[in-house]
Amino acid sequence: MATAAPTTFTDQVEYTEEIAEFSPEVIAEMNEHLAKYPPERKRSALIPILMLIIQRERGWVDNPGVNFLAKFLDLEVTDIWETATFYSMFNLRPVGRHHIQICKTLSCRIMGEPAITDHICSKLGIHPGETTDDGKFTVTMVECLGSCGTAPMMQIGYDFHEDLTKEKVDKILDSCK
Ligand code: FES
Numbered sequence: 001m002a003t004a005a006p007t008t009f010t011d012q013v014e015y016t017e018e019i020a021e022f023s024p025e026v027i028a029e030m031n032e033h034l035a036k037y038p039p040e041r042k043r044s045a046l047i048p049i050l051m052l053i054i055q056r057e058r059g060w061v062d063n064p065g066v067n068f069l070a071k072f073l074d075l076e077v078t079d080i081w082e083t084a085t086f087y088s089m090f091n092l093r094p095v096g097r098h099h100i101q102i103c104k105t106l107s108c109r110i111m112g113e114p115a116i117t118d119h120i121c122s123k124l125g126i127h128p129g130e131t132t133d134d135g136k137f138t139v140t141m142v143e144c145l146g147s148c149g150t151a152p153m154m155q156i157g158y159d160f161h162e163d164l165t166k167e168k169v170d171k172i173l174d175s176c177k
Pocket residue numbers: 103104105106107108109143144145146147148149151153
């Protein structure tokens with residue numbers, strides 16, 4: 001049985017005062033991003049640090065990580081959440097080792113996305129929004145990923161997979177370790 005996942009942000013966030021801790025090396029990495037922007041524009045480092053460091057270190061954008069970043073950038077916690085909840089590249093819950101994001105917007109839709117989604121989900125035994133029991137795959141439906149000319153498409157991790165067919169999907173999934 002696959003692990004059911006909540007589908008909305010407010011379903012699953014437990015607000016706490018806990019603040020994440022990071023190693024000096026990771027803090028130094030954050031400061032490198034911060035140094036790219038004027039001191040009065042710390043907010044500009046929000047997306048790079050959230051995406052490239054907090055999500056990587058925590059595995060997802062969690063409450064303690066957000067609390068840390070708010071303090072680090074002298075922002076309100078809500079400033080972080082309003083960004084994190086806007087972009088689908090931020091994971092608001094734990095995801096599997098391979099996070100499959102299937103584009104469900106118009107071009108992909110009319111080029112066969114529903115059949116591709118059904119194929120992926122039945123092969124993995126999960127529904128969109130769920131993670132396989134072994135923690136290997138999560139399937140998420142997302143809006144346009146900007147690759148409409150090669151629809152239908154999906155993103156796994158940072159890689160785009162385009163012009164999808166069922167056969168192509170089988171090869172891609174089989175290559176995921
Ligand atoms: S509609 Fe799917 S990538 Fe744009």
